Amino acid sequence: MVKDTVPGDPEADPGLLLDLVELVGRTPRHGLVLVPLAAGNSEDQHRTVAAWCERTGNRLVSVIDGLATIRRGRSPDRFEGLDPNQIPGTRLWMYTNFDCNLACDYCCVRSSPQTPRAALGVDRVRQLAAEAVDAGVSELILTGGEPFLLPDLDDLVSACTDVLPTTLLTNGMLFKGRRLEALRRMDRTRLTLQISLDSPTAEIHDAHRGPGSWDRAVSGIRIALEEGFRVKVAATLPYEQTHAVEPFHAFLETLGIPSEDRIIRALARRGVADQGIELTVETLIPEITITATGVYWHPVGAEHADQLVTRDIFPLQKAITQAIDKFTGYRADAVSAAQWFPCA
């Protein structure tokens, strides 16, 4: 009358489902639970566990050596805690070129007058801008190298400002002659200029960027303001100096740069910089960055293989999705690690 065996798939282990319900059911929300899989048919069981997790709104973290690790409940919002502007894919960076009229001693991408141009080109920029709109990007950011070395920069900028608000990073030193004319053709209502200036006096700035560069950068800020552009000023400082910047703020006040348009960033140990904070893909919120050679995690690592997301620039949406998926994985791993090694 009472059967000794369970009919059906001989590989199936219905007891596994019962174990899953019981073990996960008594686990606190977002807690981890380990479920041992029977030896011999762990691949079938892996599939069963994955299907059960999908169906019941739990997350299969991993299956290693016959042990399934499951997180109770749905994963928290993958972008939880991020400022809206920090959500990957909100801003799209494009390296227009890598050559530069300066050779700053901390440049994260080793730009200098000798660096090959490696230009992205107006056609690719135009396509990227168009795909960016479809991908949900809300701001384009152009950087280099020094973009004003490009003869067709105004075309390239208009390809961006035609579709999205755009920020153009520059050292501000080349606003004269045909380049000034090119600047004047740019859309003031859609373009923000971000000019690099490291200190309120020439000494520190020139020590890193070259003699006379501070005077010309300050002059560039004034020209850009006079031409009616919104100007942001960005300083790159050793981390220990980022908390003593009152004189710098006071100086920017005299230039008419409002506080919300001042950016103080710590020096990163990337490119030619031999000091600075370490930035890795595991610890860095991605800012999708396009160069002529591929898609990178962040502009600070745009010539470093460890930050390469993909060589395929197009379709842009796919590249953004790849970066977001990696980022989501890193966040989940970090949370898992915290669960695995509680400190108190």
Add this chain to the structure above:
Amino acid sequence: MTVTLMVGAVAYTPNVVPIWEGMRDYFADTDAPMDFVLFSNYGRQVDALLAGTIDIAWNTNLAWVRTVGQTNGECRALAMRDTDTVFQTVLVAPAGGGLSGLESLRGKRLALGSQDSAHAAILPVHYLSEAGLGSDAVELLRINSDVGKHGDTGRSELDALRAVLEGRADAAAIGINTWDSIGRDELMPGAFEAFWTSPTYSHCNFTTLPSLGADRADPWVAALFAMDWENPQHREVLEMEGLRRWVPPELDGYQSLFEAVEKQEISLRW
């Protein structure tokens, strides 16, 4: 000054805490703020409701029936989950085992969940009895794994299913929620099959006494009904508690359990 309503619930899983913290946080922004007290079993919770320690009890169907019995019907139900209006008991057996309908259990052994589980013990016995299948016709294997919590943990139902897998029973009586939680017969098609499903009946509800006036109860119920599945913060709580929306109580859905409790002479204090 608004007086905070005290709501009681039974702590059958650690996740009861975030559920009721979420409810408390939600109601804090309404004109009917609440706090909660957790009990180890439904007997204690009903005692606390009758003693006035709590204003509202989140009761199982059995706790509702027992509260009605102890108040001579003066208690009232305020609301329930949408899922509470269509609860069912499912009889499950090994796939391909040939069982079909209640009558096919004649001469077989049926594993039941905890004795105080309406859906996995009391009502299955009632349905068998209504079909003319008494204890002489169907052998019952009672698995009392979580007595006091009215089957909320689901553990006794899982143990009943294990009894089927191990050949200690031919079939198991479980709640539709447990059947769903193991993926019905879809995740492992060759394992279990449902060979009988009961009519729908009502399960949990928020129970209160006449001492809680409409001036306090109505704003709380109105705020409860205003919880919105489309609101991510509300949805987090709703998902954990297993519903999409709160609805008015359907009291007709308790009739079968009232009859079962009377016929089976279930203790007033369960």
